[in-house]
Structures are given as C-alpha cells and as structure tokens.
Amino acid sequence: MGIDATILYDSMEPGQQDMPREEFIKQVMVLTNPKSFKKDLGVVIKKKQEFRTRQLMAVEWKKKIDEAVR
Known part of the structure; x- marks a missing residue:
C-alpha cells in the first residue's frame, strides 16, 4: 500500500x-485500493451518463409539448 x-x-x-x-x-x-476506486469511478460515470440522457429526453419532450401547444 x-x-x-x-x-x-x-x-x-x-x-x-x-x-x-x-x-x-x-x-x-x-x-x-485501485480496484475499489476504479469500480466507484465507473459507477459515478455511469450515473452521470444516465443523468445526461434523462436531460436530453426532457428537452426533447419539452420541444414536442411546445410544438403541440402551438
């Protein structure tokens, strides 16, 4: 160590x-522990990617709703 x-x-x-x-x-x-750190870092990266995907989906849904309201 x-x-x-x-x-x-x-x-x-x-x-x-x-x-x-x-x-x-x-x-x-x-x-x-490098193995533990790498695993934790992988989880953080995955959650960040999931968050960005949800954000993009929300933006797309907002655009669709705005278009439907017009």
Missing part, C-alpha cells in the same frame, strides 16, 4: 482524529 494509514493517523493532531483508529485505517485502505 502506498500510504501507511497508521503513520498518517498517528501524525494527526488529537483534534483531527475524529474517528476511531481502526475505522480510519479501514477507510484509507478502501480509498487507496
């Missing part, structure tokens, strides 16, 4: 340690 979570946690000021040490280490390991 590129980041040593225990050293990182221990080097923080006491006020910055807002979660238990074990939980912090677990989150760092999850966030620095």
Whole structure:
C-alpha cells in the first residue's frame, strides 16, 4: 500500500482524529485500493451518463409539448 494509514493517523493532531483508529485505517485502505476506486469511478460515470440522457429526453419532450401547444 502506498500510504501507511497508521503513520498518517498517528501524525494527526488529537483534534483531527475524529474517528476511531481502526475505522480510519479501514477507510484509507478502501480509498487507496485501485480496484475499489476504479469500480466507484465507473459507477459515478455511469450515473452521470444516465443523468445526461434523462436531460436530453426532457428537452426533447419539452420541444414536442411546445410544438403541440402551438
């Protein structure tokens, strides 16, 4: 692992340690896992594409409604 979570946690000021040490280490390991990160990034990209598709569909429907009203 590129980041040593225990050293990182221990080097923080006491006020910055807002979660238990074990939980912090677990989150760092999850966030620095390339496979996990790639999967999460894929989900974000997919949702963004779905949102854009819905936006385009809404624009097209609005145009059709506007034409029908005229």
